[in-house]
Amino acid sequence: MYSFTKFVNKNRKFTRASKFFIKLALCFLIITGTVAGHGSMTFPKPRIPPGDEDNGLTITRGPTKQYPCAGNKKTTTLANFRPGQLLDVKWEIGAAHRGSCAIELSTNGKDTDFKVLKTIDDCADQAGKNFSSKVKLPSRVNCNSCTLRFRWKADITKELYLNCADIRINSKINSKRSVFF
Ligand SMILES: [Cu+2]
Secondary structure, three states: OHHHHHHHHHOOOOOHHHHHHHHHHHHHHHHOOOOOOOEEEEEOOOOOOOOOHHHOOOOOOOOOOOOOOOOOOOOOOOEEEOOOOEEEEEEEEOOOOOOEEEEEEEOOOOOOOOEEEEEEOOOOOOOEEEEEEEEEOOOOOOEEEEEEEEEEEOOOOOOEEEEEEEEEEOOOOOHHHHHHO
């Protein structure tokens, strides 16, 4: 499939628009028979646009061009964690577009100045529902409104996927509750 795209790129008679539609068609071919949409973080639970939960998370699992959080504003639905906590970030892949993922944290309550906590190479080589990676939260951060972001840059389709979760990091939080929140 990759070599086909290269072949297309070499043939100048294809316009930009037709290249785009070929990529789109590849996307649909890849996701046929799997879940709708192409992938998203599943824990912590990301911001979901109104109505999208009942619509199979089509938007949440879809590609975006909108930084910082795919057009989703901050919410007050907060998952609670402790400073320095080892967190099991989970994601699912509907279409294995390959590429790498980054788990990032913004601590200023404004969805800006994201710092990479962990890079996960080859996070989307296979489709599946239960991928996870241990990510350590910074030990000196306390915040009532941090944003944990899952950023996937898909190699094959050159798409960008952004999921933001609103989280609180506080040393007074009971560990049992925070894990199963
Ligand atoms: Cu896709």
